[in-house]
Amino acid sequence: MKARLLKIGFRDVKQDVFKRIRSSEWGPGALLPGEVDLAAEYGCARTTVNRAMQELSDDGIIERRRKGGSRVRLAPSRQVTFEIPRVRAEIEAKGADYCYELLSSAVVKAPRWLEVRLAVPNATRVRHVESLHYADGAPFQFEDRWINLSAVPRAEGADFAALSPNEWLVSEVPYTTAEVRFSATGASGSIATNLKTMSGAPIFLTERTTWLAEAPVTYVRLYFASGYQMIARY
Amino acid sequence: MKARLLKIGFRDVKQDVFKRIRSSEWGPGALLPGEVDLAAEYGCARTTVNRAMQELSDDGIIERRRKGGSRVRLAPSRQVTFEIPRVRAEIEAKGADYCYELLSSAVVKAPRWLEVRLAVPNATRVRHVESLHYADGAPFQFEDRWINLSAVPRAEGADFAALSPNEWLVSEVPYTTAEVRFSATGASGSIATNLKTMSGAPIFLTERTTWLAEAPVTYVRLYFASGYQMIARY
DNA sequence: AAGTGGTCTAGACCACGAC
DNA sequence: TCGTGGTCTAGACCACTTC
Numbered sequence: 001m002k003a004r005l006l007k008i009g010f011r012d013v014k015q016d017v018f019k020r021i022r023s024s025e026w027g028p029g030a031l032l033p034g035e036v037d038l039a040a041e042y043g044c045a046r047t048t049v050n051r052a053m054q055e056l057s058d059d060g061i062i063e064r065r066r067k068g069g070s071r072v073r074l075a076p077s078r079q080v081t082f083e084i085p086r087v088r089a090e091i092e093a094k095g096a097d098y099c100y101e102l103l104s105s106a107v108v109k110a111p112r113w114l115e116v117r118l119a120v121p122n123a124t125r126v127r128h129v130e131s132l133h134y135a136d137g138a139p140f141q142f143e144d145r146w147i148n149l150s151a152v153p154r155a156e157g158a159d160f161a162a163l164s165p166n167e168w169l170v171s172e173v174p175y176t177t178a179e180v181r182f183s184a185t186g187a188s189g190s191i192a193t194n195l196k197t198m199s200g201a202p203i204f205l206t207e208r209t210t211w212l213a214e215a216p217v218t219y220v221r222l223y224f225a226s227g228y229q230m231i232a233r234y
Numbered sequence: 235m236k237a238r239l240l241k242i243g244f245r246d247v248k249q250d251v252f253k254r255i256r257s258s259e260w261g262p263g264a265l266l267p268g269e270v271d272l273a274a275e276y277g278c279a280r281t282t283v284n285r286a287m288q289e290l291s292d293d294g295i296i297e298r299r300r301k302g303g304s305r306v307r308l309a310p311s312r313q314v315t316f317e318i319p320r321v322r323a324e325i326e327a328k329g330a331d332y333c334y335e336l337l338s339s340a341v342v343k344a345p346r347w348l349e350v351r352l353a354v355p356n357a358t359r360v361r362h363v364e365s366l367h368y369a370d371g372a373p374f375q376f377e378d379r380w381i382n383l384s385a386v387p388r389a390e391g392a393d394f395a396a397l398s399p400n401e402w403l404v405s406e407v408p409y410t411t412a413e414v415r416f417s418a419t420g421a422s423g424s425i426a427t428n429l430k431t432m433s434g435a436p437i438f439l440t441e442r443t444t445w446l447a448e449a450p451v452t453y454v455r456l457y458f459a460s461g462y463q464m465i466a467r468y
Numbered sequence: 469a470a471g472t473g474g475t476c477t478a479g480a481c482c483a484c485g486a487c
Numbered sequence: 488t489c490g491t492g493g494t495c496t497a498g499a500c501c502a503c504t505t506c
Contacts, residue, residue: 007476022409022447034491045477050492060317061409066484066492075323076408081315083294084468089309174310175256175295182464184418184438202436204418213256230416234318243494268472279496284473300473300503 008044013052016042018061021072032062032070082232084180087143087166087222091135099134102161103194107149114146117209118216125149127156129165132194138225139195145220152217165218173212181207182230187223195225204228242278247286250276252295255306266296266304316466318414321377321400321456325369333368336395337428341383348380351443352450359383361390363399366428372459373429379454386451399452407446415441416464421457429459438462 017032026032035053039046053070056062060077064070091098110118110126118124126146133141145165147155158168185205192199206222251266260266269287273280287304290296294311298304325332344352344360352358360380367375379399381389392402419439426433440456 009475018409028405028408036491045479046492047478047494048476050494051475053492064492065486067486067490068484069491075320075404077320078318078412079315080318080414081313084312084314086309086311170309171262174262175252178312178468180314180466180468182416182438182466183462184436184458186436200434202418202420204416224418228417232414232416234412234414241495270472279498280473281475281497282495284475285494287473298473299505301471301505302503303472 008042008048010048010051010055013038013042013044013049014055017052017056021061026072028072028074028076030072032072034069078234080232080234082230084178085230086170087133087141088164091133091140094135096135097137099137100164101132101134102164103130103132105129105160107156110146110148114219117219118146118148120148120150120216129160131160131164133164140225140228142191142194142223143220144223145218147218148216151212151215165220169210169218173210173217176210176212176217178208178210183207185223191223195223197226201226204230242276242282244282244285244289247272247276247278247283248289251286251290255295260306262306262308264306266306268303312468314466314468316464318412319464320404321367321375321398325367325374328369330369331371333371334398335366335368336398337364337366339363339394341390344380344382348453351453352380352382354382354384354450363394365394365398367398374459374462376425376428376457377454378457379452381452382450385446385449399454403444403452407444407451410444410446410451412442412444417441419457425457429457431460435460438464 017038020026033041035046035049038049042049053062053064057064060079061073062070063073088098105127107125107127110120110124114126115122115124126148129143129145129147131143131145132139133143143164143166147165147169149156152173154172155168160168183205185203187195187197187199187201187203189199191203192201195203203226204224206224207220208222209219210217251272254260267275269280269283272283276283287296287298291298294313295307296304297307322332339361341359341361344354344358348360349356349358360382363377363379363381365377365379366373367377377398377400381399381403383390386407388406389402394402417439419437421429421431421433421435421437423433425437426435429437437460438458440458441454442456443453444451
C-alpha cells in the first residue's frame, strides 16, 4: 500500500489500468470494474476514471458499452497516428536545405479520370502543376498536382514559381479534409529523370485528395526519391 | 438566430468553432475568445467548451497556451490516424478468403544487424519465421519475422503452421508499443517468387519493431503484392 | 502579478442496450 | 427494465506564461 501524497489524476488511472492489463490481471476479453468501483478504488471522482477509460478506448486497448461495461479488447486494434508531412518542414527538420523548382504549369480541362476522382462535372477547368522539391540540392520529391479552379478560382493567377502549390494552398485553403493513399510504384520515364533514379526504380507514392467542406479542391501525387521512409510510433 | 431546443454539447461547440475558423471569421494566427467567453456565448459550462477546444487542439486546428489563450494554427498540422492492419482482418474485410502458409522456421542466433535493431546482447537466440498470406488464393503478403526468444521464450515451441506468428503474438503478447516504417522496395528473388511478381517489381514494404515494456519482442518485414494501397482519411 | 488553460469534484440526468 | 457509460454543470484550485 503506497502513500498517496498527491491527488490521483486521469493519467495515473489510465497508466495504472493499462499496467494491470499488461500484467494479465485482466486478460483479453475480461470485464473491467465499473467506473464507480474504480473511482472508489483509486479514491477519485468518477469523471476522472471516465476520462482515463475513454482514452484507453480511443487507444484501442479496451472496448466500452453502455450497460455492458468495459472489456479488454480481444485483438487490440491499435492506431497509428502521424503528422501529415509538409515537404518543406520535413526536409528542414532533417537539417537539410530546402529548395523548390516549378517544372510546368497549365490550365486545362480536367481529364476524365480526374473528373471521376474529384466527382466534378464535365469540362471542369483545373490547373495542372508539376514541380520538384530538393533536399540539399538532391531531388527529394516530385509533385504532380491538379487544382480545381471552380473551387479555388484564385489558384488560376497564383505565382507557383515563387511559392509551391502546397504552401499556397495551405495558406489559402486551410482546414480541409483529405483522403491519403500510400503505395509503391515504379519510376516511369519523366519521374525517373526528375528524381535522377533509374527507370523502373521502386518509388514511394503518396496520393492525396482534398476537400473544403464537400467541395473537391485538389488531387496530388507525390513521388519520393529512393530510400524514403515514412515512420510512425504507437 | 436558431431556436435552441436541446442542450449545447461539446460536439456542437467544436463543430461551430471549426466552422467559424473555416469561414475566416478567425483567420490563421487569430486569438480566439477565452473559454469563459465562449461558454457565455454558447450558454454552456466552461468544461464543455474546454473539451471542444481540447479536441480541436488534438486535431491540430488550434494551439493553446496558458495565459496566452487559444490561437488558430498558422500551418494546420493535421494528423492522419489509421488502424494497424492485421493481415487476416484486412483480407476478410475485403470479402476475400484468407489463407496462410508457413514457409520456413528456424531458431538461430540473431544476426548482427538484428542485434543492433533490437538492441539485444550478442548471441541472443531468435526464431526466424517466413510465411505467406493469401487473399482468394493469390499471394497477398510475404512475412519475414524475427522473434526475440529471451523476451518471449514460449515462442520457441509455438506451432506456426497452425497459427500465424502475427496472430500468435497478438494473443500471447498484446498491448505492446511499436515503431512502424513504410517504404517502397524492389522485389528481390525469393520475394518475387513468393509473391508471383517479376523480379524488381515495386513492392510496398512495412517494417515493424515491437516492444513489451522496454523488452524488444519482434521485428518483422511485410512485403505486399503489387497494387497494394494503404488508405487513411483525416 | 494576473490571466488563461488544465484538471478534479460531486452531483445529476440521459441514452443505449443487455437481460 | 435498469445498470452502465456518456455528458453536462457549477464551482474550485492549480500551473504555466506572458505581462
